[in-house]
Amino acid sequence: EAGVAQSPRYKIIEKRQSVAFWCNPISGHATLYWYQQILGQGPKLLIQFQNNGVVDDSQLPKDRFSAERLKGVDSTLKIQPAKLEDSAVYLCASVPTRSSYNEQFFGPGTRLTVL
Amino acid sequence: LAKTTQPISMDSYEGQEVNITCSHNNIATNDYITWYQQFPSQGPRFIIQGYKTKVTNEVASLFIPADRKSSTLSLPRVSLSDTAVYYCLVGGSGGKLIFGQGTELSVKP
Numbered sequence: 561e562a563g564v565a566q567s568p569r570y571k572i573i574e575k576r577q578s579v580a581f582w583c584n585p586i587s588g589h590a591t592l593y594w595y596q597q598i599l600g601q602g603p604k605l606l607i608q609f610q611n612n613g614v615v616d617d618s619q620l621p622k623d624r625f626s627a628e629r630l631k632g633v634d635s636t637l638k639i640q641p642a643k644l645e646d647s648a649v650y651l652c653a654s655v656p657t658r659s660s661y662n663e664q665f666f667g668p669g670t671r672l673t674v675l
Numbered sequence: 676l677a678k679t680t681q682p683i684s685m686d687s688y689e690g691q692e693v694n695i696t697c698s699h700n701n702i703a704t705n706d707y708i709t710w711y712q713q714f715p716s717q718g719p720r721f722i723i724q725g726y727k728t729k730v731t732n733e734v735a736s737l738f739i740p741a742d743r744k745s746s747t748l749s750l751p752r753v754s755l756s757d758t759a760v761y762y763c764l765v766g767g768s769g770g771k772l773i774f775g776q777g778t779e780l781s782v783k784p
Contacts, residue, residue: 602774603719604774608771616771662707662766663709663721663724664721666719669717
């Protein structure tokens with residue numbers, strides 16, 4: 561079974577530029593999460609999708625971050641404009657439709673460096 | 676959502692059993708206790724989940740006392756490849772996960 565795919569793996573941009581990250585969850589997983597992980601900290605949830613609908617985006621900085629999952633499969637997270645403090649690893653995770661476990665399947669992440 | 680407290684770091688040697696304890700004093704009745712492992716440059720990976728007493732799988736054991744205010748992840752006979760950050764989380768089944776800082780385990784030869 562293929563895992564969660566993310567691209568790019570690394571991205572370096574200058575502040576005030578825009579950037580987009582892509583995630584393709586495991587086939588059949590209806591729930592998709594985006595996390596931000598700053599060096600030395602645990603992952604912080606940014607947004608949760610159930611199919612193509614947003615379930616929780618309470619911690620998403622909506623003035624600069626946006627995310628979509630138009631067809632309920634793959635998802636894109638965008639930052640516009642980027643700030644220095646956005647330097648982090650952006651993780652995508654997905655969950656099987658009927659899981660009784662808190663088992664989220666994470667992708668390898670995209671490491672963003674904002675200069 | 677319940678907050679968890681765990682040691683920032685731990686050291687061990689190959690072949691030893693490692694026990695990482697997590698405190699979650701305000702765990703709710705319907706909360707499960709879940710542990711994740713994260714290697715550098717990788718996303719977290721699910722290790723084990725439990726509600727009460729003891730749960731064991733091929734990787735680890737999870738001990739939960741009757742009051743459920745703490746839990747202990749036990750890794751038998753660790754190897755160098757077990758060097759990672761371990762996260763303890765509490766939450767409802769299928770619900771939102773809130774990661775703390777985790778415990779950085781260093782296994783030495």
